[in-house]
Amino acid sequence: MSPRRRELGLEDYVAGVVGGQRAVLARAITLVESANPEHQRLAGAVLARVMPRTGSAVRVGITGVPGVGKSTFIDTFGSNLTAAGHRVAVLAVDPSSGVSGGSILGDKTRMARLAVDERAFIRPSPSAGTLGGVASRTRETLLLCEAAGFDVVLVETMGVGQSETVVAEMTDFFLVLMLPGAGDELQGIKRGLLELAHLIAVNKADGETEPAARLAASQYAGALRYMRPRESGWQPPVLTCSARDNRGLDEIWEAIRAHREQLESSGRLAARRREQMLRWMWAMVDDELRSALRRAPRVRALLETIEHQVRDGSLPPSVGAHRILEAFGVEKPD
Ligand code: GDP
Numbered sequence: 001m002s003p004r005r006r007e008l009g010l011e012d013y014v015a016g017v018v019g020g021q022r023a024v025l026a027r028a029i030t031l032v033e034s035a036n037p038e039h040q041r042l043a044g045a046v047l048a049r050v051m052p053r054t055g056s057a058v059r060v061g062i063t064g065v066p067g068v069g070k071s072t073f074i075d076t077f078g079s080n081l082t083a084a085g086h087r088v089a090v091l092a093v094d095p096s097s098g099v100s101g102g103s104i105l106g107d108k109t110r111m112a113r114l115a116v117d118e119r120a121f122i123r124p125s126p127s128a129g130t131l132g133g134v135a136s137r138t139r140e141t142l143l144l145c146e147a148a149g150f151d152v153v154l155v156e157t158m159g160v161g162q163s164e165t166v167v168a169e170m171t172d173f174f175l176v177l178m179l180p181g182a183g184d185e186l187q188g189i190k191r192g193l194l195e196l197a198h199l200i201a202v203n204k205a206d207g208e209t210e211p212a213a214r215l216a217a218s219q220y221a222g223a224l225r226y227m228r229p230r231e232s233g234w235q236p237p238v239l240t241c242s243a244r245d246n247r248g249l250d251e252i253w254e255a256i257r258a259h260r261e262q263l264e265s266s267g268r269l270a271a272r273r274r275e276q277m278l279r280w281m282w283a284m285v286d287d288e289l290r291s292a293l294r295r296a297p298r299v300r301a302l303l304e305t306i307e308h309q310v311r312d313g314s315l316p317p318s319v320g321a322h323r324i325l326e327a328f329g330v331e332k333p334d
Contacts (some may be wrong), residue, residue: 221238
């Protein structure tokens with residue numbers, strides 16, 4: 001075994017993460033992602049130790065359809081930030097990446113500049129598991145990155161299923177990237193997505209697509225005007241940008257800073273961090289319960305029959321649910 005891969009103990013992990021050693025950070029994240037109970041225990045111990053150093057990064061969620069320019073944007077935006085002295089971590093929540101292969105961040109060449117930037121750290125989405133499982137591992141990874149001194153964390157999602165909601169919840173600022181040509185898109189766009197946004201940026205505002213980008217931006221601004229803002233006192237701006245040409249990105253960072261200052265001065269950041277911690281705890285309890293239930297031998301023995309009966313209509317779903325819960329030891333509520 002090479003010395004680099006020698007077993008690390010709790011103290012090694014803590015010192016390495018807190019010291020900002022990227023190799024140790026990467027291995028701590030691997031622990032967090034591991035299904036091995038021993039690794040999970042160690043990961044929990046590492047997290048507990050580094051918790052006091054977490055919570056202060058600017059956490060930005062970024063979403064947009066494939067092709068909108070997320071990787072180009074993150075590469076340029078992140079490089080601007082590292083050039084300005086920040087340390088930037090890039091994470092992802094994409095439960096489908098294991099299935100669809102090299103999608104989100106699967107390939108670091110998607111962010112060619114940041115990938116070789118000493119002040120940046122890119123970690124692909126954990127690939128296996130449910131959205132809940134992927135999300136909880138990404139949250140823990142986020143905390144580890146904060147403890148390692150990354151002061152800006154960008155969390156990317158392609159918006160598969162509910163992942164946008166999950167990312168919006170674990171971050172403080174949710175940036176939605178849009179394509180020029182909003183006419184059609186406005187129809188199809190999920191209203192919920194606009195409600196989550198702290199800022200909408202229409203990308204590819206360059207060359208031939210610049211007029212379309214400006215038009216799209218004014219249409220989104222019009223649509224947003226009729227929506228209740230997600231946070232009182234924050235009307236989400238609609239901007240245009242070109243990730244390719246590095247135009248408009250400073251304005252986006254300015255908006256993120258302004259929002260951050262608002263959060264801090266109003267005391268809402270601290271409240272939000274506390275709320276996030278509680279929610280994370282419950283999300284993990286929910287997730288663990290579900291997998292414990294599916295693992296329980298008494299439940300497993302019943303599942304196939306019950307599922308079969310519910311599917312063919314001979315057992316009402318509610319009765320099936322109660323039988324499963326009963327087998328798991330949950331009393332039927334009165
Ligand atoms: P992702 O799938 O959302 O990560 O999108 P990519 O970053 O891979 O970009 C998709 C395509 O759009 C690539 O061919 C990029 O070169 C191109 N692209 C990204 N940003 C811009 C931009 O600001 N302007 C133009 N014209 N093209 C862009």
